[in-house]
Amino acid sequence: MSTAPTADAIRSQLADINDPESGRPLTAMEQVVAIEAASDRIAVTVGLTSHSAVLWKQTRGRIEERLRTAFPAVTDVSVTITPHQRAPGKLGQIGLEAKSVIAVGSGKGGVGKSTLAVSLAIGLARAGSRVGILDADVYGPSVPHLVGLEGRPAINDGKIVPQQLNPGQPVDPLPDGLTVQPMPIMSMGFMVPPGEAVVWRGPMLHGAITQMLRDTLWGPLDYLIIDMPPGTGDIALTLSQVLPLSGAVVVCTPQDVALLDATKAIAMFQKVNIPVLGMVENMSFFVCPDTGKRYNIFGTGGAERTAKELEIPFLGEVPIQIPIREHGDAGNTAANYDDPQARPYLESICSRLVGGLAARNAAAPPLPSLPTL
Ligand SMILES: Nc1ncnc2c1ncn2[C@@H]1O[C@H](COP(=O)(O)OP(=O)(O)O)[C@@H](O)[C@H]1O
Ligand SMILES: [Mg+2]
Numbered sequence: 302m303s304t305a306p307t308a309d310a311i312r313s314q315l316a317d318i319n320d321p322e323s324g325r326p327l328t329a330m331e332q333v334v335a336i337e338a339a340s341d342r343i344a345v346t347v348g349l350t351s352h353s354a355v356l357w358k359q360t361r362g363r364i365e366e367r368l369r370t371a372f373p374a375v376t377d378v379s380v381t382i383t384p385h386q387r388a389p390g391k392l393g394q395i396g397l398e399a400k401s402v403i404a405v406g407s408g409k410g411g412v413g414k415s416t417l418a419v420s421l422a423i424g425l426a427r428a429g430s431r432v433g434i435l436d437a438d439v440y441g442p443s444v445p446h447l448v449g450l451e452g453r454p455a456i457n458d459g460k461i462v463p464q465q466l467n468p469g470q471p472v473d474p475l476p477d478g479l480t481v482q483p484m485p486i487m488s489m490g491f492m493v494p495p496g497e498a499v500v501w502r503g504p505m506l507h508g509a510i511t512q513m514l515r516d517t518l519w520g521p522l523d524y525l526i527i528d529m530p531p532g533t534g535d536i537a538l539t540l541s542q543v544l545p546l547s548g549a550v551v552v553c554t555p556q557d558v559a560l561l562d563a564t565k566a567i568a569m570f571q572k573v574n575i576p577v578l579g580m581v582e583n584m585s586f587f588v589c590p591d592t593g594k595r596y597n598i599f600g601t602g603g604a605e606r607t608a609k610e611l612e613i614p615f616l617g618e619v620p621i622q623i624p625i626r627e628h629g630d631a632g633n634t635a636a637n638y639d640d641p642q643a644r645p646y647l648e649s650i651c652s653r654l655v656g657g658l659a660a661r662n663a664a665a666p667p668l669p670s671l672p673t674l
Pocket of ligand 1: 584
């Protein structure tokens, strides 16, 4: 009978598997909680944070595969993921408690920025991350409509009590230790009666965004997703002044004009020192439900080519699907994740986004670790 692998041998196999939040080795971040080994059995427990919830399954699979390959004589390899607590720090002068603040923007209106901002936020929340949404499109707020919420938020002690969106339950049950949390949402659309126009000058715009960020009771967040207005850099500049953003996701369609606008948006974000986390191509193609035939309505592959040229990550594509439009119009964007046609595209973008953040975090100073509960 073969001897049991030592804990050290097992640990050294895990030394180059990275924590999907910090991008640093699990072993260096004290996230290997327990190792048990016998000649025929290895059981490893690893702590992961809710920030990387969308990558728990993938990380677990990688660890399992690594151990099976390294210790072929062991027939029973079991990897358990438990929650690892790592509280968000306070960002900027406004003290927002969030780990990653992500702006979703483009140069052009109508490309599906708001739809994707809300969909990505919901995807992360359904996976078990704590997510809030700030609608920074002060002139044309569409987040309230996309999530079916309305009405003025209550003010408590000078603070805005945000509306909470229930993102719905995932199709597959979440791993133990993760739960779907209600999502705080703040938008100018809750403050101004529908149909009424906001006419503001730059400084007021700056004030409104700063106030929504600073005075909303967001609670501690893994992600704050910001739905950006189209076009000019005013809001991006304001954001870059009040808090450090993790970066921006730029949405475009495959059309040349949209790509040109997206390229300008990328330059704009870079100018105000907001890193571009990647590009998403929306309305990439349409598959006719009657015939199954694919139509490249706005052309195809343009965003991926542009991303390559600009050396920024390509995060994925989303086809034109009638239900995506219908769910948005019905105020039920969350239903995109109940839809087997839409879900895989959106989930894949969420995973690549979070994976990209981890890679960036690896280059930043390490985050303080709290003991695992
Ligand atoms: N992939 C898609 N398939 C079908 N309709 C979409 C898709 N993406 C966005 N839409 C629809 O296009 C319209 C514009 O989207 P929106 O998210 O408001 O764009 P933006 O914020 O860039 O102005 C909305 O009616 C939305 O439902
Ligand atoms: Mg919009």
